[in-house]
Structure formats: C-alpha cells, structure tokens
Amino acid sequence: MLRFLRWRLLQLGPVLLGVSILVFFGMHLIPGDVAQLLLGDKGTDADLQRMRHQLGLDQPVYIQYFRFLGGALQGDFGESIRTRQPVIWEIAQALPVTVQLSLAALAFALVAGLSIGVLAARFPHSALDTGSMVGVLVGVSMPVFWTGILLLLVFGGILGWLPLGGVLDGTLAVRRITGAPLLDGVLTGRWPIVWSAGRHLVLPAVALGATAMAAIARMARSSMLDVLGLDFIRTARAKGLAERRVVSRHALRNALLPVVTLVGLQLGLLLSGAVLTETIFALPGLGRLAITSVLARDYPVVQGVVLIAAAVFVVANLAVDVLYVYLDPRVRYQ
Amino acid sequence: MCFTSIWILGSGISEMATDAVAVGVPRRRVAALSWRRLFSHSSFVVGAAIVAGVIAAALFAPLVTSYNPIEQSFRDQLLQPSRGHLFGTDEFGRDIFARVVYGARIALIVGVVADGLAAVLGVVLGVLSGYFGRRVDAVLMRTVDVLLAFPYLLLAMIVVAILGPSLINAMIAIGIVYTPQFARLVRGVVLQIKEEDFVEAARAEGAGSLRILGRHILPNILSPIIVMATLTVGYMIVETAGLSFLGLGASPPTPEWGSMLATGRSFMLTAPWIATFPGLAILVTVVGFNLIGDGLRDLLDPRLRGR
Numbered sequence: 111m112l113r114f115l116r117w118r119l120l121q122l123g124p125v126l127l128g129v130s131i132l133v134f135f136g137m138h139l140i141p142g143d144v145a146q147l148l149l150g151d152k153g154t155d156a157d158l159q160r161m162r163h164q165l166g167l168d169q170p171v172y173i174q175y176f177r178f179l180g181g182a183l184q185g186d187f188g189e190s191i192r193t194r195q196p197v198i199w200e201i202a203q204a205l206p207v208t209v210q211l212s213l214a215a216l217a218f219a220l221v222a223g224l225s226i227g228v229l230a231a232r233f234p235h236s237a238l239d240t241g242s243m244v245g246v247l248v249g250v251s252m253p254v255f256w257t258g259i260l261l262l263l264v265f266g267g268i269l270g271w272l273p274l275g276g277v278l279d280g281t282l283a284v285r286r287i288t289g290a291p292l293l294d295g296v297l298t299g300r301w302p303i304v305w306s307a308g309r310h311l312v313l314p315a316v317a318l319g320a321t322a323m324a325a326i327a328r329m330a331r332s333s334m335l336d337v338l339g340l341d342f343i344r345t346a347r348a349k350g351l352a353e354r355r356v357v358s359r360h361a362l363r364n365a366l367l368p369v370v371t372l373v374g375l376q377l378g379l380l381l382s383g384a385v386l387t388e389t390i391f392a393l394p395g396l397g398r399l400a401i402t403s404v405l406a407r408d409y410p411v412v413q414g415v416v417l418i419a420a421a422v423f424v425v426a427n428l429a430v431d432v433l434y435v436y437l438d439p440r441v442r443y444q
Numbered sequence: 445m446c447f448t449s450i451w452i453l454g455s456g457i458s459e460m461a462t463d464a465v466a467v468g469v470p471r472r473r474v475a476a477l478s479w480r481r482l483f484s485h486s487s488f489v490v491g492a493a494i495v496a497g498v499i500a501a502a503l504f505a506p507l508v509t510s511y512n513p514i515e516q517s518f519r520d521q522l523l524q525p526s527r528g529h530l531f532g533t534d535e536f537g538r539d540i541f542a543r544v545v546y547g548a549r550i551a552l553i554v555g556v557v558a559d560g561l562a563a564v565l566g567v568v569l570g571v572l573s574g575y576f577g578r579r580v581d582a583v584l585m586r587t588v589d590v591l592l593a594f595p596y597l598l599l600a601m602i603v604v605a606i607l608g609p610s611l612i613n614a615m616i617a618i619g620i621v622y623t624p625q626f627a628r629l630v631r632g633v634v635l636q637i638k639e640e641d642f643v644e645a646a647r648a649e650g651a652g653s654l655r656i657l658g659r660h661i662l663p664n665i666l667s668p669i670i671v672m673a674t675l676t677v678g679y680m681i682v683e684t685a686g687l688s689f690l691g692l693g694a695s696p697p698t699p700e701w702g703s704m705l706a707t708g709r710s711f712m713l714t715a716p717w718i719a720t721f722p723g724l725a726i727l728v729t730v731v732g733f734n735l736i737g738d739g740l741r742d743l744l745d746p747r748l749r750g751r
Contacts, residue, residue: 128590139606247738251730253682255689255702256723259709267713382597386686390709400598401690404605412605416598424593 114435118428129420130182134175137409143167144409147191178413187414192406197414200399205418206289207277208395211387212380214311215319219376223323224362224369227330231365232357234335242327249324254383258317258390265313272313275392279306318387322376329372333365340364367438374430381423481743488739494732502548511539513546513699522715532717534707536697540718543699544725550700551729554615554684555677561619562680563673566626567665573627574634575657585631588624596621597686604692611684611700614693618684622676629672633665671740678733685726701726 145161146153153161162168165188166177181187187197226246230239266274277291278284284294284303292311295303337343338361346356385397392398396415403411482488501508511529517537525532531540573584591599603617637643643660651659685702687693694700696707701722708719 124586125589125593128586129593132590133602136602136606141608247731247734248727251678251682251727251734253685253702253705253723253726253730255686255705256719256726259705259712259719259723263712263716263719267716378595381595385597385601386689389690400601401692404601405691407605409605412602416594416602419595419598420593423595 115432118431122424122428125424126421129424130179130417131175133413133416133420134178135171137413138171140407140409142407144191147407147409148189182414182417187417188410190403190408190411192403192408192411197410200411201396201414201418203289204394204396204399204415205422206293207291207393208381208384208388208397209422210290210292211311211314211318211393211395212377212384214315215380215383215387216322216373216376217319218315219319219322219326220373222319223326224330226323226327228334228357228362228365230327230331231334231338239331243331246324246328249320250328252320254317254321255386255390257320258314258387261313261317262390273310275310275390277307277310277393278303279310282306314387314391314393317390318380318383321383322373322380325372325376326369329369330365333368334361337361337365363437367434370430370434370437374427374434377426377430378423381419482739485739485743487735487742491732491735491737491739494728495736498548498729498732499552501545502552505542505545505549508545509539509542511542513538513542514697522711522718524715525717531721532715534704534715534718535711538697540704540721543704544701544721546699547701547704547722547725548729550611550694550698551681551685551726554611554618555681555733558615558618558622558680558684559673559677561616562622562626562676563669565619565623567630567662567669569623569627570630570632571634571657571661571665574631575638575653575661581631584627588627591621591624597683600683600687601690601692604687609692609695611688611694611698614684614687617687618680621683622680625676626669626672629668630665633668634661637661637664674733674740675737678730678737681733682726682730 143158143162145158145165145167148165149157149161159168166174169177185198187201189195190197190200193200226242230242233239262274265272273279282303284291284300284307285298287294287297291307292304295301295307334357338357343356343361346360347353351360381397384395385401387393388395388398389401396419399411400415400419402408403415483492515538517533520529520533520537520539521535523529523533523537529539529541531544533539534543569584569588573581594602600614600617600621603620604613607613607616638656638661643656646656646660684693685700685705688700688702689706691703691706694703696703704722705719705726708715708722711718
C-alpha cells in the first residue's frame with residue numbers, strides 16, 4: 111500500500127508541473143498586457159514601463175515562468191486586477207464554499223444513487239426498476255444549469271420552501287473559521303446559522319449532484335446485478351441469511367468497486383458543474399470567482415484558480431485511487 | 445439490409461474514461477455489431493428517432509415555424525404559451541418556439557464541429573503516440589495526462605479566454621477538452637492493430653510507415669472513433685450550451701439554447717417558459733444521443749444485454 115501511495119505521489123509532481131506550464135503559457139497567449147490592465151487608462155508610458163519592470167514582464171518568458179512557479183509554490187499568485195487583493199486571499203475566501211458544495215452534492219449523489227441502484231437491482235424488471243432507470247436516463251442527460259433553474263423555480267419560487275440563492279440569510283453573520291458557513295455554524299455552536307446554511311445548501315447540492323446521482327444509480331444497479339448472480343451470494347442465501355443481510359453485508363461491498371471508480375470520474379464533472387451551479391445560486395465559490403475573472407480579464411486570478419482547482423482535482427483522484435486499493439486488495443498485486 | 449460491421453474496442457465511453465483513473469487495466473474486448481442488431485434494439489431505435497426528429501427540425505426550420513427567431517416585436521413581449529405562440533415569447537417579443545427550432549441547427553452544428561475537431565486531433569495524437577511509440581508516446585501521453593488533470597469546464601474556459609468568447613471558440617474549446625479521450629482510445633487501438641499479422645506482412649513486403657498507416661491502421665480505427673463520437677456528442681452539446689450560459693459562447697441575438705437559458709434565468713419567476721423550453725430541447729436532444737450510445741454499449745457488452 112505504501113509503495114503504491116509513494117508511486118502515485120511521485121506521479122503527481124510532473125502532472126502538476128505540466129499543469130502550471132500549460133496555465134502560465136496559456137495566459138501568455140491571451141491578448142492584452144497585465145500591466146496595462148492594472149494601470150487602466152490613467153498611466154503614462156513611463157508608468158507602464160515601471161509597472162512592467164515591477165511585475166517582471168520585461169524579463170524573458172522562461173524567467174517569468176520560474177518566478178511564477180516559485181511564487182505559486184509559496185502560495186503567492188500575485189494580485190487581482192479587479193479587486194487589488196492578493197489572489198491567494200480571493201481563493202481562500204472562495205474555496206471552502208466550493209468544497210462544501212461539492213461534498214454535499216457528492217453525499218447526496220452517493221446516498222440517493224446507491225439507494226436507487228440497489229433497490230432497482232433487488233427487483234429487476236419491476237415497475238420500480240423501469241421507472242428508476244427512466245429517471246436515471248433523464249438525470250444523466252439534464253444540463254446542471256437547467257436542473258438548477260427548475261429547482262429554484264419550483265422550490266424557491268412557486269412553493270417558497272427554500273431560499274433563492276446565497277449561502278446564508280442576510281440577517282445572519284458567522285465568525286469565519288473554515289470559511290464553509292455550515293461547518294463554521296457547527297463549530298461555533300450557533301444552530302440558527304447551521305439551519306440557514308443547510309437550507310441554502312439543499313438546492314445547489316441537489317442540482318449539482320443530480321447527474322452524478324443518476325450515473326451512480328445506473329452503475330450500482332448493474333454491478334449489483336452482476337454480484338447478486340455470483341456463487342458466494344447463493345451460498346449466503348443457502349445458509350439461511352436474511353435477504354436484507356445478503357444484500358447489505360455480502361453484495362454491496364463487492365458492488366461498490368465500480369462505483370468508487372465512477373465517483374473518481376464524477377469529481378471532474380462536479381468541479382466543472384460547480385462553476386454553473388454557483389452562477390445560478392449566486393454562491394461566492396471558486397467557480398464563480400473563475401468565471402467572473404475570465405469575463406473581467408483578471409488573469410492573475412484565473413491563473414491561480416485554475417492551478418488550485420487542478421491540484422484539488424488531482425489530489426481527489428489520488429484519494430479515490432487509494433480508496434479503490436483499500437477496497438479491493440487484488441489491485442495491490444497488479 | 446446492409447451488413448456493414450462496426451468493430452469496437454472496449455465497451456463504451458465509461459470504460460475508456462475509466463482507464464484514466466482505474467488502477468488495474470480493464471480487459472478490452474473486441475465485438476462485432478451489425479445494423480440489423482442495432483435496429484432491433486429498442487433504446488437505439490428510440491434514440492435514433494429522437495435524433496432524426498431534431499435533425500429534421502433543424503433542416504426544415506422555416507417550414508416548422510413561420511416566425512423569425514431573431515425578429516423583435518415589442519407588442520408581444522413576455523406572452524404566455526398560447527396557440528399563436530406555442531412556447532410563448534421572450535422579453536423582446538421573439539417567438540420561443542421558433543428560437544428553439546432554429547436553436548436545433550446550432551446545437552447540431554456544435555455537436556458535429558466539436559466532435560469532429562476532437563476526433564481529428566485525437567486521431568493525429570493517438571496514431572503518432574501508438575504507432576511511433578517511445579519518446580513521441582511518452583511526451584504525448586504525459587501531455588494528455590496534464591490535460592486530463594483539469595476539470596473540463598475550467599480547461600474550456602481557459603481556451604475561450606485565450607481565443608475570445610464566441611460560439612465558434614466555445615466549440616473549439618470543447619473539442620480540445622475532449623481530445624485526450626479520443627487520443628487515448630486511438631492509441632489503444634493502434635497499439636493492438638500494429639501487432640497484427642497483416643501489418644507485419646505489409647512491413648515484410650517493404651511498405652513504409654505512411655502506407656501502413658493509410659492502408660491498414662486508419663481504416664481499422666475509423667469504427668471505434670465513430671462509436672466514441674456518437675457517445676460524446678450529447679455531452680458536447682450540453683457543455684457548449686454551458687459555456688454560452690456563462691456568457692463565453694454564443695452572443696445575443698443568436699438563438700442558442702444555452703444563452704436562451706441564461707436570459708430565461710432573469711425572468712424565471714415572472715416568465716418561466718423562457719428558460720423551460722430551451723432546457724427541455726437540450727434534454728430531449730441529449731436523451732436521444734444517450735439512448736443511441738446506450739444501445740451501442742448494450743450490444744457491445746453482452747453481460748448488460750436485456751437488463
């Protein structure tokens with residue numbers, strides 16, 4: 111296990127280095143001069159030269175890259191053109207919101223997806239099975255931005271059960287510990303905040319998790335059907351175990367393996383979907399920061415956000431791989 | 445009845461994509477597929493019917509609706525769905541049904557262009573990597589690893605930021621985002637085919653690399669590419685619509701489903717039909733493509749048949 115982990119960690123370095131090269135040179139291809147953008151229309155030519163020198167833009171590109179890399183390794187991504195705040199500060203504000211949203215969406219997707227998949231597999235070809243599989247087909251095909259709008263319309267607008275956006279009621283303020291309002295509410299023991307943050311989280315999490323839920327349900331159903339047909343399940347039944355126990359203790363654990371791989375694949379979709387979900391629900395997360403910065407041509411922020419998002423994604427995928435090895439001892443020997 | 449066989453490696457996009465993160469290498473399987481079997485598969489038939497409907501709407505849009513999708517009529521602002529305006533009108537009095545129907549043209553063009561780009565780039569990279577191997581393979585596959593390390597929409601956003609926001613650039617961005625998947629698939633097939641006896645025989649006869657690639661390798665990778673392209677086209681349509689929704693794709697007054705949804709969002713509580721119908725159009729189109737993809741996958745993976 112340790113050898114596997116070390117080997118995967120070693121692979122991480124070159125990939126992240128590649129990501130940094132791609133992001134840095136990609137940003138260099140964008141027309142426009144960061145110094146000019148920072149100065150606005152006011153600066154003279156001399157100011158521009160000074161600013162370019164200050165930012166190191168008069169240096170050769172490869173030196174600029176190494177300076178960028180050196181800074182990035184210490185968490186220094188420069189300053190936002192739009193807000194003049196350090197990029198890392200902007201990211202630190204936004205990241206917890208996105209992590210909270212993604213984890214809530216993943217939790218919803220796993221719980222709902224596994225339940226639907228297992229139930230459908232327990233009663234194959236029943237009305238329940240057919241109905242849930244039609245639902246799954248619709249679920250994987252629905253664009254997350256449309257799901258979000260419909261949920262808002264029905265539960266926020268027509269029924270008025272849940273808030274229309276944001277992370278907390280305007281009247282509430284929470285002391286910032288982690289930056290994720292729900293967790294901060296729990297940590298400070300203020301239950302009105304937990305309640306409000308939870309209510310604000312439901313619709314975005316369901317919208318973001320819907321596609322992953324459908325994919326997980328489909329995978330869980332088919333892998334459960336595979337496992338339920340195997341000999342050891344027949345043995346378990348033959349020795350008189352209750353069906354419930356056969357499913358939950360014997361079949362489910364084995365059926366989980368393909369689901370874990372699928373969750374790894376869904377992580378990328380979740381992070382991408384977060385951009386759209388945060389836009390619809392007005393959540394101040396990493397995705398919204400990314401899109402606002404792209405539209406405002408705030409390149410230092412785009413650079414930082416993309417690098418951090420890629421790092422989070424790669425590390426999350428590593429975690430999934432490790433979980434996979436933990437769940438399936440056979441993989442270790444390959 | 446035509447009996448053209450489609451040869452495919454693996455059992456569809458999920459397995460191919462799984463390769464990217466799975467620890468063990470999944471067993472690849474070669475299966476044959478005929479048009480007769482495809483057309484006796486219910487998912488495939490329903491999907492094909494839906495997609496045919498969308499294509500027909502796109503081709504015959506002027507016959508389907510008499511309204512102009514971009515003509516504004518301030519007397520008809522925000523009208524509810526009615527017999528005169530089946531899907532209602534938007535804030536500029538434009539007929540939403542007409543915009544949805546003409547939007548099918550854009551969605552299909554997006555699908556074909558983005559998919560085509562990803563397939564062409566993927567074939568070039570995959571063939572170079574798989575056929576020439578060694579250093580070329582190492583460099584290209586590490587580049588693919590790096591591209592796969594980005595959440596796809598962020599990568600697309602960078603590409604759009606570099607090229608500038610427009611529908612064409614959004615298609616290019618989505619095409620680039622999907623290139624690694626195609627490249628991996630093609631590389632895998634090429635690695636397998638280049639060890640086959642007929643390639644060995646051609647080489648023994650003194651055929652050069654170009655001839656082997658053109659005569660023996662390329663014809664054999666065409667079918668898996670077509671299947672992969674069918675499986676990805678729906679997602680490409682959704683993702684390009686997503687970029688337009690964020691303001692990085694089509695610009696007004698283009699009748700593009702994603703940007704129509706973005707406008708509809710502002711009128712969600714007062715005129716929900718503006719956002720409802722373009723979203724429904726995306727859903728139906730993508731369901732169609734996914735059903736075709738599911739049909740292909742079921743037929744290629746006998747374990748799943750009939751479930």
